[in-house]
Amino acid sequence: MDGELGDFxxxxxxxxxxxxxxxxxxxxxxxxxxxREEVAQLAGVSVDYYIRLEQGRAPxxxxxxxxxxxxxxxxxxxxxxxxxLTVARPQRKGTGRPSRPRIRPGVQLLLDGMERTPxxxxxxxxxxxxxxxxGDAVNGFSALAPAERNIPxxxxxxxxxxxxYPDWAAVAAQAVANLRIDAGRHPDDxxxxxxxxxxxxxxxxxRRLWADHEVKECAYGMKRIQHPVAGLLTLPYETLTVPTDPxxxxxxxxxxxxxxxxxxxxxxxxxxxxxxxxxN
Numbered sequence: 001m002d003g004e005l006g007d008f009x010x011x012x013x014x015x016x017x018x019x020x021x022x023x024x025x026x027x028x029x030x031x032x033x034x035x036r037e038e039v040a041q042l043a044g045v046s047v048d049y050y051i052r053l054e055q056g057r058a059p060x061x062x063x064x065x066x067x068x069x070x071x072x073x074x075x076x077x078x079x080x081x082x083x084x085l086t087v088a089r090p091q092r093k094g095t096g097r098p099s100r101p102r103i104r105p106g107v108q109l110l111l112d113g114m115e116r117t118p119x120x121x122x123x124x125x126x127x128x129x130x131x132x133x134x135g136d137a138v139n140g141f142s143a144l145a146p147a148e149r150n151i152p153x154x155x156x157x158x159x160x161x162x163x164x165y166p167d168w169a170a171v172a173a174q175a176v177a178n179l180r181i182d183a184g185r186h187p188d189d190x191x192x193x194x195x196x197x198x199x200x201x202x203x204x205x206x207r208r209l210w211a212d213h214e215v216k217e218c219a220y221g222m223k224r225i226q227h228p229v230a231g232l233l234t235l236p237y238e239t240l241t242v243p244t245d246p247x248x249x250x251x252x253x254x255x256x257x258x259x260x261x262x263x264x265x266x267x268x269x270x271x272x273x274x275x276x277x278x279x280n
Contacts, residue, residue, distance in 0.1 A: 086185055103130045
């Protein structure tokens with residue numbers, strides 16, 4: 001992910017108008033937002049140092065104080081600030097063959113015990129690693145080939161995704177923002193590079209969103225799904241990080257008990273059990 005720090009900082013500079021930070025605009029500008037020398041001035045560092053920072057060549061590493069000052073000038077939110085700290089000082093790892101992610105039996109038992117709650121586990125690159133029966137009934141993970149069990153791949157490459165997600169544009173933007181955070185944490189991941197490359201070639205929407213350099217973690221929220229069997233499902237969700245593996249996240253849909261969506265999920269669960277028994 002070489003160049004990610006500079007691309008991110010430039011994209012954040014472009015969002016800030018001089019007037020927002022108390023600077024005169026000096027008329028028309030060739031590029032939108034703040035100039036590098038203006039960011040340097042407001043952050044209290046030399047222009048040369050800031051240029052080196054954007055180029056990933058800051059001598060001797062970058063201090064928290066400098067990064068905090070840059071984050072303040074660029075009006076970064078908490079997630080963007082954390083991302084800046086990550087990409088400014090990436091933890092380089094070996095590029096050997098990556099190991100296959102494993103789900104602890106206890107985590108699978110936890111999923112299976114959530115009989116009325118659709119749940120699944122996401123790993124690196126938003127790969128889907130495990131699920132329970134109701135999570136499968138909602139999302140259809142088991143029907144996909146293992147290589148296709150990936151959220152960004154499904155959102156951008158599956159022709160049915162736009163119909164499956166009534167709010168597809170918001171879902172797509174969130175998927176890219178999450179994927180970029182993972183890319184920043186693991187800059188030497190060849191599978192990530194391959195995934196981003198494939199999506200960039202095959203999806204103009206992905207290329208556009210990836211170029212925006214948005215980063216956003218969403219620990220909870222709401223997603224709407226137009227299910228082919230159950231109809232429209234309005235699904236609040238919560239995410240929990242697996243303590244023994246911070247790259248694995250449990251996603252659980254939590255509709256209000258007694259709601260229309262909860263009733264439709266109960267019927268969907270019964271349909272899934274009946275269909276599985278018939279096929280067996």
